[in-house]
Amino acid sequence: MSRTVRGAVIDAIGGKWKVEDLDLAEPGPGEVRIKVMASGLCHSDDHLVTGDIPNALPMVGGHEGAGIVDAVGPGVRRLAVGDHVATAYLPACGRCRWCSQGMQYICDTGAGMENGFGLEGNPRFSRASGQPIGAMQRLGTFADHLVTDESQAVKIDDDLPFDIACLVSCGVATGWGAAVNAAHVRPRETAMIVGAGGVGMNAVQGAHHAGAAYVVAVDPVDFKREQAMKLGATHAFASIAEAMPFVESVTNGQGADSAVITVGVVDGALIAEAFSAVRKEGRVALVSIGQNEPGIPISPLEIVTYAKTIRGVLFGNCNPTSDIPALLDYYKAGLLKLDELITARYTIDQINEAYVDMHAGKNLRGVLIHEH
Template sequence: MNTTARGAVIHAVGAKWEVEDLALAEPGPGEVRIKVMASGLCHSDDHLVTGDIPNALPLVGGHEGAGIIDAVGPGVTRLAVGDHVATAYLPACGTCAWCAQGMQYICDTGAGMEAGFMLDGTARFSSGTSGRPIGAMQRLGTFANYLVTSQAQAVKIDDDIPFDVACLVSCGVATGWGSAVNGAGVRPRDTVMVIGVGGVGINAVQGARHAGAAHVVAVDPVAYKRERALELGAIHAYATIEDAMPFVHSVTNGQGADNAVVTVGVVDGRLIADAFSAIRKEGTVAVVSIGQNQPGIPISPLELVVYAKHLRGVLFGNCNPTRDIPALLDYYKSGRLKLDELVTRRYTLDQVNDAYSDMHAGLNLRGVLIHEH
């Protein structure tokens, strides 16, 4: 038995999102159907359009979602019909070697997600006209108003949390917050540089402030984003790393920042090298941004070794979805994390291409898609 959904599909690199009627399979063993109420319009979904993240196409977009469990398949134990949930764009099986060590963000069941199919190799979405199977971004597809996914990719949340802010914690907030707290290891009194303060970086600013940083320095060429960063925890904001360095040196005895978090939309090796040069001895650069392999990262091996610097990649803020999504929402409820202030504009599904045009124009801190039912 199939139900129907309406969602935004990307068919080819460089194309526009197309809103289509979709057929949706019933949830299988260990799977749930979610009535999606809201979806974050994350830059990662735009990477499908630009080709910066290689995926098999077509795909139903969207991985930041919040909604209500509408149906459950056989063997579901974590969730029940009527539960409010946020999606987890990375699964957490709970039993692999990585999950057992508290590293759900690299769970083994995340392998092969670029195809958009479930672990059994089949799709849950299909074209409502041709019947062709269609994959889903991160095995989710929150740009559709209904989706089917594994119970390992849905986290129960409190019923009183608005869906339009809960969805943001599914990726952007957790990734940004964790990139500072977990990835860069920010500590009290640190001087932290956050390079790129869009939907992810703005939460690295919040995370660094939460961790006790004395100086959170935001770097972004867009004036609007610099202004918002100052509202959400940054002490100073500059257009470039070069512009920021006189202040950083003035508060670190010329040593450089303790940490740098790279959260630009698309990164290249030169920018990573600039961030690496901006940190002190034993400092850490945490790279969150997606980029290409060429032309490489032009850092000096001598500088890496003699100054004992750290360069690391960070995935989902090195967070554990089952623990950290509820924890971040608890911070929100207690006033320690700002979520309402992140949402610049809400869009309908039919406005999805307008939303990404606004993102590229630097008009949004975060856009949110509100589904109709």
């Protein structure tokens, strides 16, 4: 049995999102069906279009979602029909080496994620012709319904707006965690956030929350610099080069304590520039992805003699089952700004327009509102 749903599919690198009717399988053992109410329009989904993240296509986009459980498969224990949920980017198993050490963000269930099929290897979406279609992060929140493992749905409070809750499924947790968990921003420090978009703006909030004396936002877009100042940045500049005189003035010429790189697509030269901007024992947290060529021009001597570090960041190095509810609690307590992140709301038929706006620097975060 299956049901017909409406979703946005990308068929080929360089193509456009195509909105069409799709067949959705019924939930199997341990799975739930979610009536998706809202989905963040994350840059990661655009990487399917640009090819910056290798995935098997065609694929239903979207991984940053919130909605209502409207069906459950056999053996589901944590969720029930009617529960409000936010999606989690990985079906953390709770048993592997990584989960057992509190690192759900690198759970072994991530293997095979690029195909977008269920954990047992079968698709959840298909076309009427029978063609199987994957789902971004085994979710596919650009469809108005989806089926996923129950571990990829985190129960949330019923009074939370769906358009707010969906943001914490990826962009907010990734940015906040990049500053707090990966860059380890501490009180009185100087933190530099390179890229003030949907992820970077939350790194700004995370650094502010962690007690940084100076939160320096770097972005070439005037609008994003202005918004960063409203969300916790103490200073904002168009480039690292423009920021460095100020950073050096407040650090005795030593450089920033940490740098978080959250630009849409990164290259080696920018990573090297951020690396040079941090002090001895400085920390660079890399959230952005990009191409490997021509490499990262960093001197091994600088790494060793200044004892600096670069580390990768995945989902803010957060644990979805605990950190998604925690961040939403921060929001309800007035400690995390989420309403201010939403620049525009779109219908499914406006999805290509939404990504044009993102590339034009008009949005901090666009949100797709599904019609039911």
